Amino acid sequence: MDMKSSTRPRPGRLIAALAAAVTLAVPVAVTATSASAAATSTVAQALAAQDGRTATVTGYVIGQPTGASTVLTSGYTADTAIALADTATETGTSRMLYVQITADYRSTFGLLTNPTLRGRQVTATGTLTAYFSHGGLKSPSAMSLGGGSTPTPTATAAPTPAPTGSTGPYDSTYYANAVGKSGSALRSSLHTIIRTQTKLSYDQVWDALKDTDQDPANANNVILLYSGRSQSKSSNGGGSNDWNREHVWAKSHGDFGTATGPGTDVHHLRPEDVTVNSARGNKDFDTGGSAVAEAAGSYTDADSFEPRNAVKGDVARMIMYMAIRYEGDDGWPNLEMNNSVSNGSAPYLGRLPVLLQWHRQDPPDAFEQRRNQRIYERWQGNRNPFVDHPEWATAIWG
Structure with missing residues (x-):
């Protein structure tokens, strides 16, 4: 496995694949075509179902895949693909879904144009099939930012900071590896x-x-x-x-x-x-x-x-x-x-x-x-x- 980056990756946490039941999520639309309010799959479920079916998947943007086991987490070279995972701190490419970004979505979801999407939640609907000889989602018919509650890039409101000793909105994702330490x-x-x-x-x-x-x-x-x-x-x-x-x-x-x-x-x-x-x-x-x-x-x-x-x-x-x-x-x-x-x-x-x-x-x-x-x-x-x-x-x- 080769995770290339100009910065040191953080240890990831594996979230086990959910059972047969799936949750409903209504993504926040940021383009004219948004993912529909259909049952969404986790990345783990999508990787286990690479059979050509159409599915809606929600995950966190890790970086830009450039090969079967290579994902750039900085220094992006194109807007044509993103890698999603079930946690924002994932480093194992085997637990990432490679999503093709077609022309309609590159201005909003391509990492070369939008590098700050790294760590954000994205929902995509498309065909579950190999991409870069790796578990993937191709030919997206809808993409949106968030899995139902993530703010859009134009949001101006700041999250309420955590009071002393309590938890904040980014503790389970961005700060997951720091919480509880001193x-x-x-x-x-x-x-x-x-x-x-x-x-x-x-x-x-x-x-x-x-x-x-x-x-x-x-x-x-x-x-x-x-x-x-x-x-x-x-x-x-x-x-x-x-x-x-x-x-x-x-x-x-x-x-x-x-x-x-x-x-x-x-x-x-x-x-x-x-x-x-x-x-x-x-x-x-x-x-x-x-x-x-x-x-x-x-x-x-x-x-x-x-x-x-x-x-x-x-x-x-x-x-x-x-x-x-x-x-x-x-x-x-x-x-x-x-x-x-x-x-x-x-x-x-x-x-x-x-x-x-x-x-x-x-x-x-x-x-x-x-x-x-x-x-x-x-x-x-x-x-x-x-x-x-x-x-x-x-x-x-x-």
């Missing part, structure tokens, strides 16, 4: 989960930020992180009154610049006024200093920056995400939080006790939750776990 085990599991992502170019970041940081009260504007100002999406650039791309984890802390990777990860890139961005520079985070012009409630001194109260927790959770996502095992530096405000170009950013305090005093709000959901659904296909589970910060850092 300390180094939780850290390792979360790193493995969130490092599976679509990587953007630095130019693509402009478009991503116009979506992720859209003003809820004005769709033509974005909200600037430190300033809190609503500003026209089209006023991005390098002028004194423009907004640009602020690296919350300063890109010099680890010297990763703006290259694809940590330099373009939208989970820590935010719109900010050019002048305010310059005032923050590459300083660590701490309290105190003088008021920052054009950013009421923010303060700075020679070696640190303090954001306004409304986004203190947002900043902390972005820094936590970066510390877990970039562990030095994929060609990028191992980013870590520490208790210093003089880190220079070292791959560290402080101060950890202050960031943990900010995380506690400013829990995730609707704007931050929507942003996390938007990045997952439309741009990178990965999540910030500390937005979904704020309690995990304490479980890792105390």
Whole structure:
């Protein structure tokens, strides 16, 4: 078996094939032709019935099949096929159904065009027959996103985050291998989960930020992180009154610049006024200093920056995400939080006790939750776990 990917696959969980009874599911239509409200099969059932019958199958998108035992989970090359499984974390190709994507469905279901479909649930109706010399579904007559409750790609609502100690909407799928862990085990599991992502170019970041940081009260504007100002999406650039791309984890802390990777990860890139961005520079985070012009409630001194109260927790959770996502095992530096405000170009950013305090005093709000959901659904296909589970910060850092 050869699962090719630019990222490390996560251990899968096998769900046993259901018995003869099947469940009814009404998929959410995202095309003119949607899967009908017929009895749906699991992937396991579909693989066991490769006899030319017509069936409706629901499963999670794992990647793009390119051979009998090869599935790409990143770096997609075409929109012509997807591999489905009964769990979103499956890695065994023998438990995947290869689905042919014909011309009518490629713009919506092809992974080259829609890389963030990885991990989403898809329902397809077609002929159960071999594809790539592997169990497959060919000539689809209907395809839809979801198995009855999964939101469409254009959904704007964010899922309600899990209260401390409870379960969230992604715990049984996306976070399945992290739930119940703490300390180094939780850290390792979360790193493995969130490092599976679509990587953007630095130019693509402009478009991503116009979506992720859209003003809820004005769709033509974005909200600037430190300033809190609503500003026209089209006023991005390098002028004194423009907004640009602020690296919350300063890109010099680890010297990763703006290259694809940590330099373009939208989970820590935010719109900010050019002048305010310059005032923050590459300083660590701490309290105190003088008021920052054009950013009421923010303060700075020679070696640190303090954001306004409304986004203190947002900043902390972005820094936590970066510390877990970039562990030095994929060609990028191992980013870590520490208790210093003089880190220079070292791959560290402080101060950890202050960031943990900010995380506690400013829990995730609707704007931050929507942003996390938007990045997952439309741009990178990965999540910030500390937005979904704020309690995990304490479980890792105390």
